[in-house]
Amino acid sequence: MVRAAxxxxxxxxxxxxxxxxxxxxxxxxxxxxxxxxxxHLPGQHLDxxxxxxxxxxxxxxxxxxxxxxxxxxxxxxxxxxxxxxxxPYLTDVVQAGDQIExxxxxxxxxxxxxxxxxxxxxxAGGSGIVPLMSMIRDRGRRRARQPFRLIxxxxxxxxxxxxxxxxxxxxxxxxxxxHFVYTRKAPDGWPAxxxxxxxxxxxSHGWPPDFAPDVFVCGPxxxxxxxxxxxxxxxxxxxxxxxxxxxxx
Amino acid sequence: MTxxxxxxxxxxxxxxxxxxxxxxxxxxxxxxxxxxxxxxxVWTPAPGVVARCPRCGDVLLRLxxxxxxVLLTLGTTRLEVPR
Numbered sequence: 627m628v629r630a631a632x633x634x635x636x637x638x639x640x641x642x643x644x645x646x647x648x649x650x651x652x653x654x655x656x657x658x659x660x661x662x663x664x665x666h667l668p669g670q671h672l673d674x675x676x677x678x679x680x681x682x683x684x685x686x687x688x689x690x691x692x693x694x695x696x697x698x699x700x701x702x703x704x705x706x707x708x709x710x711x712x713x714p715y716l717t718d719v720v721q722a723g724d725q726i727e728x729x730x731x732x733x734x735x736x737x738x739x740x741x742x743x744x745x746x747x748x749x750a751g752g753s754g755i756v757p758l759m760s761m762i763r764d765r766g767r768r769r770a771r772q773p774f775r776l777i778x779x780x781x782x783x784x785x786x787x788x789x790x791x792x793x794x795x796x797x798x799x800x801x802x803x804x805h806f807v808y809t810r811k812a813p814d815g816w817p818a819x820x821x822x823x824x825x826x827x828x829x830s831h832g833w834p835p836d837f838a839p840d841v842f843v844c845g846p847x848x849x850x851x852x853x854x855x856x857x858x859x860x861x862x863x864x865x866x867x868x869x870x871x872x873x874x875x
Numbered sequence: 876m877t878x879x880x881x882x883x884x885x886x887x888x889x890x891x892x893x894x895x896x897x898x899x900x901x902x903x904x905x906x907x908x909x910x911x912x913x914x915x916x917v918w919t920p921a922p923g924v925v926a927r928c929p930r931c932g933d934v935l936l937r938l939x940x941x942x943x944x945v946l947l948t949l950g951t952t953r954l955e956v957p958r
Contacts, residue, residue, distance in 0.1 A: 635893050636886065636889045636890050636893070671882075671885070673886040685886075687883060687885075687886060729886065730886075732885040732886045732889060732895070733882055733885040733895060733897050733913075734885075734895030734897055734898045735881075735882065735895070735897040735898040735911050735912070735913035736882050736897070736913060847877075847878045847879065847880075868913070869880065869913075869914070870880065870882045870913075871878065871879050871880040871882070871883075872879070873877035873878060873879050874877070
């Protein structure tokens with residue numbers, strides 16, 4: 627039975643990959659032309675569906691990395707999981723000109739809304755940076771006045787997505803701060819040995835709880851649990867700490 | 876088994892309810908804990924999804940895709956929604 631798409635109804639549609647951009651040795655951005663895109667909020671994601679010739683299909687959710695100025699392409703950044711069923715295809719095989727089936731935008735809780743006049747703390751583990759980058763880009767485009775702090779945990783300096791853009795944004799925008807945490811290998815001259823995110827990191831580089839910031843934590847499940855537990859222990863209101871778990875390691 | 880959270884239910888629930896449900900509030904029938912659907916603990920090997928209360932672990936929601944429909948179980952009520 628074929629049903630016409632109802633307005634507001636989430637339905638699958640074909641998008642075209644207009645370009646790809648390598649972000650790190652294991653992460654890649656797909657730039658998508660989506661004919662009927664209603665726009666999205668920073669933090670939302672979309673579902674991709676890949677169907678093999680034998681009819682087998684696999685579906686995955688990917689956070690949107692771009693903000694939405696009202697038109698133009700939509701970007702998603704995909705981290706290759708070596709044992710993944712879908713991500714290696716998206717990071718290694720897909721090329722500009724290919725078509726991809728997707729639906730979205732999806733989600734509404736893990737979303738930053740510029741009308742909320744409080745400081746924001748973003749805590750990213752690995753590919754958890756993606757929806758947080760959409761928030762940073764949205765804030766930049768609007769020239770919003772809420773101060774943003776990003777704490778971004780990566781294994782090595784080469785694993786940081788959007789590193790040049792983040793540097794440029796920090797340089798040009800006194801309202802944005804970025805602090806990197808390196809868990810396996812720090813850059814030469816880095817003042818501390820590699821370590822995982824801990825109480826000291828979130829205490830020194832986050833906002834004090836009495837500023838009542840909005841907090842967004844995204845990354846692998848174990849990372850998110852650790853960071854959220856620390857934030858609540860430091861005195862942040864659990865209701866203000868929004869989390870999104872990507873599973874995996 | 877992958878452990879995710881209720882954000883991952885957004886697409887499947889929007890397909891049924893035609894709006895975002897991750898910001899909807901649940902109340903756990905077991906421990907009365909309330910929170911956003913996004914904060915449920917979700918375990919998924921597709922095609923089935925199990926979402927549990929983050930406080931007591933009771934199962935609040937199950938979602939299974941079959942050939943032509945989605946089976947959504949909320950507490951003791953099961954809805955079979957044609958796709």
